[in-house]
Amino acid sequence: MARKREAPTAEDVDESPRKGLKASAETTAGVLPAEVLEEMGEFEDQWEDDVEDGEDEGEVVIAPDSDDEDGMDVDADQQEDEDDEKREDFKVYLPGQELGEGEELVADNSTYEMLHSMGVEWPCLSFDILRDNLGTGRTTFPATMYVVAGSQADRPKDNKLYVMKMSQLHRTKHDDEDGMADDDDDDLDEDPILESKTVSHVGGVNRLRVMPHPESHIVATWADTGKVHIHDLTEHVRALDTPGVIPPKNPAPIYTVGQHGKTEGYGLDWSSVQIGRLLSGDTAGRIYLTIRTPSAFETDAQSYLGHIGSVEDIQWSKKQAGVFASASVDQTIKIWDARNKGKAELSVHAHDSDVNVISWHPTVEYLIASGSDSGVFSIWDLRMWSAASNPQPAATFKWHQGPVTSIEWKPHESSVVAVAGADDQLTIWDFALERDAEEETTMTTGVDGSQVEVPPQLLFIHQGQKHIKEVHWHGQVPGVLVSTAFDGFNIFKTINS
Numbered sequence: 001m002a003r004k005r006e007a008p009t010a011e012d013v014d015e016s017p018r019k020g021l022k023a024s025a026e027t028t029a030g031v032l033p034a035e036v037l038e039e040m041g042e043f044e045d046q047w048e049d050d051v052e053d054g055e056d057e058g059e060v061v062i063a064p065d066s067d068d069e070d071g072m073d074v075d076a077d078q079q080e081d082e083d084d085e086k087r088e089d090f091k092v093y094l095p096g097q098e099l100g101e102g103e104e105l106v107a108d109n110s111t112y113e114m115l116h117s118m119g120v121e122w123p124c125l126s127f128d129i130l131r132d133n134l135g136t137g138r139t140t141f142p143a144t145m146y147v148v149a150g151s152q153a154d155r156p157k158d159n160k161l162y163v164m165k166m167s168q169l170h171r172t173k174h175d176d177e178d179g180m181a182d183d184d185d186d187d188l189d190e191d192p193i194l195e196s197k198t199v200s201h202v203g204g205v206n207r208l209r210v211m212p213h214p215e216s217h218i219v220a221t222w223a224d225t226g227k228v229h230i231h232d233l234t235e236h237v238r239a240l241d242t243p244g245v246i247p248p249k250n251p252a253p254i255y256t257v258g259q260h261g262k263t264e265g266y267g268l269d270w271s272s273v274q275i276g277r278l279l280s281g282d283t284a285g286r287i288y289l290t291i292r293t294p295s296a297f298e299t300d301a302q303s304y305l306g307h308i309g310s311v312e313d314i315q316w317s318k319k320q321a322g323v324f325a326s327a328s329v330d331q332t333i334k335i336w337d338a339r340n341k342g343k344a345e346l347s348v349h350a351h352d353s354d355v356n357v358i359s360w361h362p363t364v365e366y367l368i369a370s371g372s373d374s375g376v377f378s379i380w381d382l383r384m385w386s387a388a389s390n391p392q393p394a395a396t397f398k399w400h401q402g403p404v405t406s407i408e409w410k411p412h413e414s415s416v417v418a419v420a421g422a423d424d425q426l427t428i429w430d431f432a433l434e435r436d437a438e439e440e441t442t443m444t445t446g447v448d449g450s451q452v453e454v455p456p457q458l459l460f461i462h463q464g465q466k467h468i469k470e471v472h473w474h475g476q477v478p479g480v481l482v483s484t485a486f487d488g489f490n491i492f493k494t495i496n497s
Helices: 034-041 076-088 234-241 437-443
Strands: 002-005 090-092 104-107 112-118 126-130 143-150 160-169 193-200 205-210 218-223 228-232 255-257 265-270 277-282 287-292 297-299 311-316 323-328 332-337 346-349 355-360 367-372 376-381 395-398 404-409 416-421 426-430 458-462 468-473 480-485 488-494
Touching (some): 112 160, 126 468, 160 234, 228 277, 265 323, 332 355, 376 404, 426 480
Parallel strands (some): 265 311, 311 355, 404 468
Antiparallel strands (some): 002 090, 002 104, 112 488, 205 218, 277 287, 287 297, 332 346, 376 395, 404 416, 426 458, 468 480
8 A cells, every 4th residue: 555645844854755755756646756665675685695795786875863962862752743734744655546746655664564565677477376386375484486487588589588586575564653662573574585487488479377286386378479388387387495406407398288379479378187188279369279198298270269359368267177257358258168169158247448457256156257348347146148139247447547467366365356457556356355435435536635546356566667567376385475576576465365
């Protein structure tokens, strides 16, 4: 969450920069300053301190007490009054409110249990979380997690797959809260460790997905060259944990889907019910099925035909074998039986603009969430769908002011979904919450007197990244979200997730 700091008066001006705040007035509304992102906890090389000893990285300058000219202690009551005045300078910011002259946004660390940022060599517009052997339901800190991402470099030959291990992910210090207890100092740190291995990739990566498997790490990538590549990164992941293991250098893909020709695409998904079955959809509206055999992979020669526009997203059912959904710029969502390539079983006009993303609920088999180019996202009950009906969504929201770029159900709570948009917002929603008139009145009143209606289902607004492209819940660390944008990754857990 972000808080708005009011513009200081002339007598409040302090020449010393304030901790975590930008000294200039160049902050864009809705985007956190770079200095605030640094305070989240940048990843550092574990040997960096030895190499760069003596260099000053982001030294915090704390202004001296202006009233303590004689070096004497400030009266405790007077200090408390001053602290209260400082707190009043900060107000909750809601997207849509205009910042006044001299006002800026700062991160409210007290709303995060963990918040870290990570920069990368090239923007990674798609990634996936790798399953590990550290157990499920992990709630203790520091946390460790594994991620694989694909780049969008300026030249096709410079693209890479990044296999990353992020460790020492400590709880976030609430250092903007005065008088915080020091009981948990052992759990707090600002220097997580990032270890990585890279694999060359020809062409930018439009979409990347990891095959569900308890032992191997098979990854599919949709390249902007029109090829879908399948990579075995098992040894690269093992090398991050086992000293002395040297993975193959720039191994070739173990299989390439060539049926799409030179037509690129975005729809890509592995089945979690029938392991080894991969679907890929292109901008020509075609969907191809690739199946893992005992010795290799094979792609069907015939495609699934039904969409009259680009297939933007594909999702296998998490419960039913051989059933999948597809979303398209033709504004429809279609439900398919994998045995029938000629026609979808169901087709619904879901939005009045491109359907960018969909997410099939992991445990409730009849729920699908969808996000559109207009910023609208909806929740659909498939029990209401039939070939002859024109069903309405069970819920629909227009909160985001830009295209919805990613949507995903939370794996550990059936009513919670995360939504990312091109408006630089990542929102968390809980559809089990009901409207509370008294609470709603408080939240819809802007601090400047303007009315900003906040739906009761909206749990959290995360900001600070530019052009957010994808978000995923961590399946083994409940409540943790990882998001990627043009300016890097955020790894965080909110206090209400």
